[in-house]
Amino acid sequence: MSVTRALESAVSAVSADVLRRQDPELADILLGEADRQATTLQLVAAENFTSPAVLAALGSPLANKYAEGYPGARHHGGCEIVDVAERIAVERAKALFGADHANVQSHSGSSAVLAAYAALLRPGDTVLALGLPYGGHLTHGSPANFSGRWFDFVGYGVDAETGLIDRDQVRTLARTHRPKAIVCGSIAYPRHIDYGFFREVADEVGAYLIADAAHPIGLVAGGAAPNPVPYADIVCATTHKVLRGPRGGMLLCGSDLAERVDRAVFPFTQGGAQMHTIAAKAVAFGEAATPAFSAYAHQVVANARVLAAGLAAEGLVVTTGGTDTHLVTADPAPLGVDGRTARGLLAAAGMVLDCCALPHADVRGLRLGTAAVTTQGMGEAEMARIAALFGAALRQESGILDEVRELAGRFPPYPPMGGVS
Ligand SMILES: *Cc1c(COP(=O)(O)O)cnc(C)c1O
Numbered sequence: 001m002s003v004t005r006a007l008e009s010a011v012s013a014v015s016a017d018v019l020r021r022q023d024p025e026l027a028d029i030l031l032g033e034a035d036r037q038a039t040t041l042q043l044v045a046a047e048n049f050t051s052p053a054v055l056a057a058l059g060s061p062l063a064n065k066y067a068e069g070y071p072g073a074r075h076h077g078g079c080e081i082v083d084v085a086e087r088i089a090v091e092r093a094k095a096l097f098g099a100d101h102a103n104v105q106s107h108s109g110s111s112a113v114l115a116a117y118a119a120l121l122r123p124g125d126t127v128l129a130l131g132l133p134y135g136g137h138l139t140h141g142s143p144a145n146f147s148g149r150w151f152d153f154v155g156y157g158v159d160a161e162t163g164l165i166d167r168d169q170v171r172t173l174a175r176t177h178r179p180k181a182i183v184c185g186s187i188a189y190p191r192h193i194d195y196g197f198f199r200e201v202a203d204e205v206g207a208y209l210i211a212d213a214a215h216p217i218g219l220v221a222g223g224a225a226p227n228p229v230p231y232a233d234i235v236c237a238t239t240h241k242v243l244r245g246p247r248g249g250m251l252l253c254g255s256d257l258a259e260r261v262d263r264a265v266f267p268f269t270q271g272g273a274q275m276h277t278i279a280a281k282a283v284a285f286g287e288a289a290t291p292a293f294s295a296y297a298h299q300v301v302a303n304a305r306v307l308a309a310g311l312a313a314e315g316l317v318v319t320t321g322g323t324d325t326h327l328v329t330a331d332p333a334p335l336g337v338d339g340r341t342a343r344g345l346l347a348a349a350g351m352v353l354d355c356c357a358l359p360h361a362d363v364r365g366l367r368l369g370t371a372a373v374t375t376q377g378m379g380e381a382e383m384a385r386i387a388a389l390f391g392a393a394l395r396q397e398s399g400i401l402d403e404v405r406e407l408a409g410r411f412p413p414y415p416p417m418g419g420v421s
Helices: 003-011 013-022 024-039 052-058 080-097 109-120 146-150 167-177 195-205 217-221 255-269 275-288 291-313 339-348 371-375 380-394 400-409
Strands: 101-103 126-130 152-156 181-184 208-212 234-238 249-253 327-331 354-358 361-369
Touching: 013 024, 024 400, 052 275, 080 101, 080 217, 080 249, 080 275, 101 255, 109 146, 109 208, 109 234, 109 249, 109 255, 126 167, 152 167, 167 195, 181 195, 195 208, 217 234, 217 275, 217 291, 249 255, 275 291, 291 327, 291 371, 291 380, 327 354, 339 354, 339 361, 339 380, 371 380, 380 400
Parallel strands: 126 152, 126 181, 181 208, 208 234
Antiparallel strands: 101 249, 234 249, 327 361, 354 361
């Protein structure tokens, strides 16, 4: 099977030809990116491959529709049909996560966090969140972000030895600073978060609990990670990470906060909803409700565990000694390279991933995830192989890129229609 044929089916038979005729320059760029994604290993922990059905919804004429407001209460005419799409997305999200209320309009994970703060806080309020040096997101108090500018963030950390959230510190900081809200969630924490613990601390000090589950929400959908919905006042999430939907955000909450959350999204922080993305979210929620997705989510975790063990065997120091999720962070220092150098060596060998902060050191480490490679159909044997290729690339052995391409070539992210899956 030709890689190009597979890619063309990925970019979709309909759009590829039309785009090539209209704008060959951009057509080449789209095909080039599809080729890059298919011929190297996508180990960026926040990335995945959406299904052709999700891509079809994204590339649909729903992109043309203006729909400010909510179903049944829009500021524009002609919304009858897109209203149904949004209602389906909302109902599917509520069922998938057991939530009383879902808002599926957030343009991104960051917009969802902004809306959660807007629903519960006023500028100047104190918020307790995982500090950025320990894996907090930009929206958890970075001075370069609205969060750090408009709120008074206090950061908790992780234990330098174990890499686990320092519960004593969370409790002490909460008692000392009496925050209006506590945020739990991270861009790099490889273990399950104990939402019950955070609920208990929030209740003790009278704070709201916001769970930023941008990373693990897909595992939650598949029953492979604990669900924050029963514990948090508001759950913020993305739809494009392990969940495998379109790039976007969402919010889940109880009926008591439903109206505040909806008003915080529109009209407070956003304008018109992106109806093509909302339809694609509905498609992704539908996919995530299937037994196949549950099997996928569990395979993502099984794969990450094998990958973490393999990296440890290659000599890297794996944070917390392993993982409960799709996410692994590791220090390559024992192999004589720092995180940034390692990322460059791995990229040159066709393995694409990120750097991240490390709990035990000031130097940067590596962050990788198994969501995308698992979507491609790779299993534990391939993870062991990737760990070996990883070690070889860091030891600067030759010929690794060819081996990575051979491996990636056997698992096309978008097999040709009617081909193997
Ligand atoms: C990815 C992520 C976000 C932001 O998502 P964007 O869609 O990139 O804005 C927010 N919080 C956490 C914890 C994340 O991991």
